[in-house]
Amino acid sequence: MSKKVEFHGSDLEKIEKYYGIPKEEIIQFAANVNPLGLSDSVKKELAAHLDIISSYPDRSYTSLKQVISLYCGCSPQNVVVGNGSTELISLLINQRSAKKALVLGPTYSEYERELKLTGGLLSYYNLKETDNFILDTEDFINSIPNGTDLVIICNPNNPTSSAIFQSEMEKLVRFCRSRGIFVMIDETYVEFAPDIEQITAIPLTKHYDNLMVIRGVSKFFAAPGLRFGYGITSNHEFLSMLLTHQNPWSLNSIGAFAGELLLQDSEYIDKTRSLILSERTRLYRQFVTLDTFKVYKPYGNFILLRILKEDVTSFQVFEAAIRKKLMIRDCSSFQSLKGEFVRFCIMKPEDNERLMNVFKNI
Numbered sequence: 001m002s003k004k005v006e007f008h009g010s011d012l013e014k015i016e017k018y019y020g021i022p023k024e025e026i027i028q029f030a031a032n033v034n035p036l037g038l039s040d041s042v043k044k045e046l047a048a049h050l051d052i053i054s055s056y057p058d059r060s061y062t063s064l065k066q067v068i069s070l071y072c073g074c075s076p077q078n079v080v081v082g083n084g085s086t087e088l089i090s091l092l093i094n095q096r097s098a099k100k101a102l103v104l105g106p107t108y109s110e111y112e113r114e115l116k117l118t119g120g121l122l123s124y125y126n127l128k129e130t131d132n133f134i135l136d137t138e139d140f141i142n143s144i145p146n147g148t149d150l151v152i153i154c155n156p157n158n159p160t161s162s163a164i165f166q167s168e169m170e171k172l173v174r175f176c177r178s179r180g181i182f183v184m185i186d187e188t189y190v191e192f193a194p195d196i197e198q199i200t201a202i203p204l205t206k207h208y209d210n211l212m213v214i215r216g217v218s219k220f221f222a223a224p225g226l227r228f229g230y231g232i233t234s235n236h237e238f239l240s241m242l243l244t245h246q247n248p249w250s251l252n253s254i255g256a257f258a259g260e261l262l263l264q265d266s267e268y269i270d271k272t273r274s275l276i277l278s279e280r281t282r283l284y285r286q287f288v289t290l291d292t293f294k295v296y297k298p299y300g301n302f303i304l305l306r307i308l309k310e311d312v313t314s315f316q317v318f319e320a321a322i323r324k325k326l327m328i329r330d331c332s333s334f335q336s337l338k339g340e341f342v343r344f345c346i347m348k349p350e351d352n353e354r355l356m357n358v359f360k361n362i
């Protein structure tokens with residue numbers, strides 16, 4: 001057995017070096033990026049407008065904010081744009097400078113990295129495997145430590161692919177408001193949910209000003225290199241604080257131009273949703289019948305599996321897949337995920353079939 005090394009979703013170069021597989025031949029089941037790639041029509045428009053590189057973007061991104069507001073059903077005055085959702089996550093955490101933050105885990109590790117940089121106290125409330133990672137809202141609310149001033153939630157959550165419905169989220173946000181707690185909700189994966197309206201917290205931003213929802217185009221629109229993200233809050237005091245600390249033109253002119261096109265590309269949006277929804281259901285049903293794995297109901301474009309076969313580790317499953325040039329995520333580095341877990345995202349049907357064969361042979 002090989003020595004255990006750790007690979008993250010975007011570590012293709014590391015994989016290439018370690019396993020000697022050219023990175024172009026690897027199917028990326030670990031990055032959670034839409035397998036359709038960048039929209040063809042956006043590609044054409046971009047190619048025809050490369051000259052925009054020679055001008056600064058509109059400093060207040062007025063037209064882009066208008067498009068975001070139509071896409072999300074919110075006021076353009078409540079929108080902030082940034083260099084990927086990563087910049088906005090970082091800005092928000094820095095500007096809240098929380099003394100005590102609570103993160104709903106197990107989850108994306110960037111929140112912890114940013115929180116540690118601000119020097120406040122950080123604790124986790126962990127979703128329970130025995131509840132299939134479905135949040136018990138009451139228990140969560142009752143467990144929020146005294147003095148907490150920031151709550152961070154990823155919805156749908158990476159890596160569990162579980163989701164909190166808007167009605168439950170409202171209870172949580174309402175409670176937090178009563179205690180003066182700000183809530184950050186990362187909705188990077190929300191457009192993959194079977195019913196977006198049931199999950200998104202954007203409508204809540206109209207009624208609660210202790211909330212900011214962050215989204216981006218990296219995953220759903222297969223555009224991680226564009227670095228376009230946006231945030232929505234009705235807290236204008238906080239919004240102007242963010243803008244004061246954000247570098248001007250933080251989103252470049254190509255990102256702003258392509259961002260507008262992406263959010264209006266309804267054909268691409270429909271095609272993506274139809275592919276992900278049908279493949280996710282098909283794969284989920286197959287896993288339900290397998291004894292080797294436990295599967296959790298997925299709301300994102302990825303599925304979390306617990307390995308039930310004794311003495312088989314997540315690293316062994318990772319290696320079985322990478323030997324077939326299929327890269328999945330060994331979840332052993334996720335905080336609080338006790339047991340052997342792997343995560344993979346939905347790719348094209350023929351590639352999903354190849355991966356399914358690996359899983360069936362474990």
Ligand SMILES: Cc1ncc(COP(=O)(O)O)c(C=O)c1O
Pocket residue numbers: 083084085086087108154158186188215216217218224227228229
């Ligand atoms: C939950 C979550 N939020 C944010 C990001 C980063 O998004 P962006 O590329 O928009 O900065 C990722 C990337 O993996 C993610 O999984």
